[in-house]
Amino acid sequence: MSGYKLMVQGTTSDAGKSVMVAGLCRVLARKGISVAPFKPQNMALNSAVTPDGGEIGRAQAVQAQACNLPLSVHMNPVLLKPNTDTGAQVIIRGKAIEDMDAVSYHTFKPQLLEMVLESFEFLGKGMQARLVEGAGSPAEVNLREHDIANMGFALAAQTPVVIVADIDRGGVFAHLYGTFDLLSDEEKKLVKGFIINRFRGDVTLLESGLSWLTAKTGVPVLGVVPYLHGLYLEAEDAINQQQLDDDTHFKIVVPGLPRISNHTDFDALRLHPGVDLCFVKPGDDLPAADLIILPGSKSVRGDLKALKDRGWDKQIARHLRFGGKLIGICGGYQMLGKSIDDPHGVEGEPGQSAGLGYLDVTTRLTTQKTLKQISGELHLNGKTHPVKGYEIHAGVCEVKETQPVTLGQGAESHLDGALCRDNQILGSYLHGIFDEPSACNALLNWAGYEQQKAQDMSALREENLNRLADSLEQSLDLDSLFGDIEGWR
Numbered sequence: 001m002s003g004y005k006l007m008v009q010g011t012t013s014d015a016g017k018s019v020m021v022a023g024l025c026r027v028l029a030r031k032g033i034s035v036a037p038f039k040p041q042n043m044a045l046n047s048a049v050t051p052d053g054g055e056i057g058r059a060q061a062v063q064a065q066a067c068n069l070p071l072s073v074h075m076n077p078v079l080l081k082p083n084t085d086t087g088a089q090v091i092i093r094g095k096a097i098e099d100m101d102a103v104s105y106h107t108f109k110p111q112l113l114e115m116v117l118e119s120f121e122f123l124g125k126g127m128q129a130r131l132v133e134g135a136g137s138p139a140e141v142n143l144r145e146h147d148i149a150n151m152g153f154a155l156a157a158q159t160p161v162v163i164v165a166d167i168d169r170g171g172v173f174a175h176l177y178g179t180f181d182l183l184s185d186e187e188k189k190l191v192k193g194f195i196i197n198r199f200r201g202d203v204t205l206l207e208s209g210l211s212w213l214t215a216k217t218g219v220p221v222l223g224v225v226p227y228l229h230g231l232y233l234e235a236e237d238a239i240n241q242q243q244l245d246d247d248t249h250f251k252i253v254v255p256g257l258p259r260i261s262n263h264t265d266f267d268a269l270r271l272h273p274g275v276d277l278c279f280v281k282p283g284d285d286l287p288a289a290d291l292i293i294l295p296g297s298k299s300v301r302g303d304l305k306a307l308k309d310r311g312w313d314k315q316i317a318r319h320l321r322f323g324g325k326l327i328g329i330c331g332g333y334q335m336l337g338k339s340i341d342d343p344h345g346v347e348g349e350p351g352q353s354a355g356l357g358y359l360d361v362t363t364r365l366t367t368q369k370t371l372k373q374i375s376g377e378l379h380l381n382g383k384t385h386p387v388k389g390y391e392i393h394a395g396v397c398e399v400k401e402t403q404p405v406t407l408g409q410g411a412e413s414h415l416d417g418a419l420c421r422d423n424q425i426l427g428s429y430l431h432g433i434f435d436e437p438s439a440c441n442a443l444l445n446w447a448g449y450e451q452q453k454a455q456d457m458s459a460l461r462e463e464n465l466n467r468l469a470d471s472l473e474q475s476l477d478l479d480s481l482f483g484d485i486e487g488w489r
Helices: 017-030 058-067 102-111 113-124 151-157 172-181 203-217 263-270 300-309 312-321 331-335 437-447 457-475 478-482
Strands: 004-010 035-038 041-043 047-049 055-057 078-082 087-092 095-101 129-133 161-166 191-199 221-226 250-255 275-280 291-294 325-329 339-342 351-354 361-380 383-399 405-407 414-416 425-428
Touching: 004 017, 004 151, 017 035, 017 058, 017 129, 017 191, 017 457, 017 478, 035 058, 035 113, 047 058, 047 361, 047 383, 055 058, 055 078, 058 129, 058 457, 087 102, 095 102, 102 113, 113 129, 113 151, 129 151, 161 172, 172 191, 172 203, 191 203, 191 478, 203 221, 221 457, 250 263, 250 437, 263 275, 291 331, 300 312, 300 331, 300 339, 300 351, 312 325, 325 331, 325 437, 331 361, 331 383, 331 425, 361 437, 383 437
Parallel strands: 004 129, 004 161, 035 129, 041 078, 161 191, 191 221, 250 275, 250 291, 291 325, 325 425, 339 361
Antiparallel strands: 047 055, 078 087, 087 095, 339 351, 361 383, 361 405, 405 414
């Protein structure tokens, strides 16, 4: 395989692999070096849609933006979307093939390595560099056999590795030394350096530890990256509760469903300086709010049952009686209808569930998933606002309500969603419906909030990618990492 390549692995999940790859991609792109991101195997319920109708992890979508590249299914050839505690939908090069439990998938993985390497080779065409993100930790010795996500891939592709650890969690030297010690001799030879992430304080206090680590492993520490307060890049999976401004008064509540998907839909609201958005945990009541939003779901009928079992359906009814507004996105939109029929067992056992009954909509789940990038118009309160985003859903809706969103343009346009006749409840399949400031303002105004301060999410990602790249340029030994790339020096 030609061209420069580097893999970023982590001592734990959420050590900073996704962010590190995104920042390093932007560092190279700003130098005029063509670079592509890659993740062999991803497990996440947050996903993005490629121009050709494929599905990849959202982290790779952010990394592609850092590289100034369009999305490609080859950037994340294997995506696992958990639908139970022991099983997941397996998506290969953007298309769902089947649901598998953990044991079945483990035996299936050897068939995937060649395909993963082909995608990696494909991305290398015309590129000076490829940056690879690992998954979880390479020290999971029980998963070493058939591994395609960490050192198994690195060995097959002969890709040098840097290992990242999050010092904010504590135990950083134990994490790095323990991870390295659990690698095989062949794997250790690939490790080019360590990176310590999210450090708060004076780096001179770490110097004795850094020297000890290098002496014990023979591997240099390539830098200590400071904790960047308020940094926003979309989360891979875990819900980020960060709020940038506490001066809030408009309350939005999102029920935390067991299989919530694409919760990044709400980042524009979470980062809005006038909005207080909270995700409600299982066992907690829904607090008083101006607006409740039902999120997307990987298991709509199962999450609808969980919502009812927790009594949230009765609390939503009370919210509406008091004049609050209600929005459903994708799976949440389906829940607002009269029924959800899954005759083929697409998301679990075949059967039909009664919806919440607020919209005159019925949903039938099909084996063919809809995957589209979308640009269109939101029609609300007598005005039109541009929107863009993506659709990811297995359901087909029969709608008898007024429909508020036109998706697509010209001959390709179609109506989406439903708005009830009393103007209190709205549903849409469009992920990213809040990302465009004009549409976000319109939806908040519809819900009763008048202040015009919606966040431009694309501009915010650009700002934070550049802020991250600035920090990496100051804190890492990039010449040791990238000195072999033509045009770097």
